Amino acid sequence: MAVKKEYKRDYKKERTREPKKISDVKSTPRAKVNADGTKEFDQSTFFASCPKEVEYLLEQEIKDLGITRIEVEKGGVAFKAETEQALDVLLQSRIASRVFKELQVYTISSEKDLYALAKEKWWDKVFSVHQTFKINTLFDRETKENFTNSIIFSQLLKDAIADNFREKFGERPSVDTGRPDITFLLRVERKPGTALYNARILVDMVGEPLSNRGYREESLKAPLRENLAAAIVMTTDFNPDADIFTDTMCGTGTLLIEAILIRAKVAPTYLKIRKYIEKKIPVFDFIKHPWFMVDRKSQRVFDEKAQAIYNHSLAALNELQTRQFFGFDISDRALETTRIHLHNAMIDQQIVTLNKRDATKITPMDEAPGIVICNPPYGERMGEEEELKDLYKSYGENLKHNFKGFRAYVFTSNPLLRKEISLGTSKRHTFYNGSLECRLLKYDLY
Ligand SMILES: C[S@@+](CC[C@H](N)C(=O)[O-])C[C@H]1O[C@@H](n2cnc3c(N)ncnc32)[C@H](O)[C@@H]1O
Structure with a gap:
């Protein structure tokens, strides 16, 4: 295979010295102190996904970042943290594929409930009418026994979001199933012992998977992510x-x-960070999300x-x-x-x-x-x-x-x-x- 010209570039000249320790800028949770002296943390729920069977490695990475409220699930780890701590997971984890932020959990008995509840949400706080979006839906095993088509759930949530925007602004954001500005994950999970379901709406903070470090030639297939x-x-x-x-x-x-x-x-994200710093490329989706921009x-x-x-x-x-x-x-x-x-x-x-x-x-x-x-x-x-x-x-x-x-x-x-x-x-x-x-x-x- 011919070596590309760019391959000759000498990065050594571009390298700088005096590393600043990453631990210097690690986040510590901001606490609101109540009148009785108890502390309340401004935390959200996040979900970091990973390949099956390596959840315990991801759990350890998240613990090592000082996050304590952790729950290991199949295919990932849920944790409660401040957004800035979640950024540590996104930047430092070698195991995570993606990091999602939970926006809302609805209790529903059918897909129609999902439409009715989601239509009332303030979606314009989450993204703008001029941004594109996409929805992926995942069912847990128990949900699959009662619902066969996850695409219907994606469509109804998409309709709820579109109708909500249209009623408020007279226009709606477009769907882009390729590389949208914002990607939602809808996880539908049966509530144990009931005929009800949790419909969990999460937003993908990452965009291009974290497993794509950026050193691979895209044209070449490699068997290991x-x-x-x-x-x-x-x-x-x-x-x-x-x-x-x-x-x-x-x-x-x-x-x-x-x-x-x-x-x-x-850190495994260093090549993405390099693009962000040197070329001002928004290498993670959250950089384009309205909450972050303000x-x-x-x-x-x-x-x-x-x-x-x-x-x-x-x-x-x-x-x-x-x-x-x-x-x-x-x-x-x-x-x-x-x-x-x-x-x-x-x-x-x-x-x-x-x-x-x-x-x-x-x-x-x-x-x-x-x-x-x-x-x-x-x-x-x-x-x-x-x-x-x-x-x-x-x-x-x-x-x-x-x-x-x-x-x-x-x-x-x-x-x-x-x-x-x-x-x-x-x-x-x-x-x-x-x-x-x-x-x-x-x-x-x-
Ligand atoms: C499954 S690939 C390894 C992929 C690698 N882990 C990666 O991430 O790209 C198997 C490799 O074994 C090499 N291979 C096969 N027989 C070999 C042998 N007898 N000695 C050395 N390498 C061999 C192949 O050329 C191929 O590159």
Whole structure:
């Protein structure tokens, strides 16, 4: 693959020093003190979504940001926080796909109730008649037993919003199902033991998913989303201060890059923040939401957080001198893509030793301790599975003979292929890559 011209650009010249610690601008909740001395926090409810089975990692990230009112749900974590604290989650989480702010919860018995209740809301406080919008509806399992068509719910909520605007202003905002200014999520959940439902209306604060960090070439398909790759690295026992990190089948470099960002303690949104600061691009949807556009304090806090991330990421990546990252692949194209992605991620190529090698024959490039990880091909096409059995078998044997003292991890969705690795599994974790059930298997090599 030809390397793009832009790939030659030297970011080092653009880097600045003196990082400001992110913790310096972390939000602390603002409390109203009541007459009796009790404190009342001006908090809203948020929902951060993530791939299934990694909710506990997201929960820990949210706790680490000082948020205490947390509820783990399937596919995400609900939490109560001030908007400025929720911005920390949006900016710092490696696991979240999106962050939503809850606007309203209605109790309904049918979709008609939803229309009647939603038509009365002050939608013009949420967005303007000149902005475009879209509604996605999700049912929980119990709701699906009674309602089959989530599109009807989306349409009725859309009608309620449109009629509300039309009655007040004589015109209505348009729907854009592609890239609207504002996206609502309607979650309909059955109230236990009743024939009633909670219709929860949330607004997406993010827009483009947080998993799209911004270092990938859009034209190239990679099997791992960035937040899933981060979750895999965070599930291993990788110790960034002591371990070498080897990806023996690195593909487009996602595991390597996420591990380097973890090592450098760089917020996963740093490339988006760079666009926001340097090009004034509103990289998150909330920046265009009316509440934010009139809230000077939130704007100032967000700008401070963004500047801290910008300064820290440039300095931390610039100062990273380590030689602990190694990537191998059998394909020239894969290695070239990894190089492009490293460049896009502003990671110095010197930090990662990339080599064209057959993973069934390689030996470690440095001494243990360390982790050796891979996400081998898993045989999507007919007949491919048989051919891959040998790869898995020989790879397992190579680990056994040449990687003594390392901790090995294999991430794959194929149960037949993973059985070909004749090593004892010391840990296993389930993940979902979209709807595909996958396992991360750990092998201790003595
Ligand atoms: C599923 S992809 C890895 C994707 C990677 N985790 C990413 O996020 O881009 C599998 C990779 O294994 C590589 N591969 C297949 N057989 C190999 C072998 N014997 N040695 C080294 N790499 C191999 C392929 O070229 C491919 O890039």
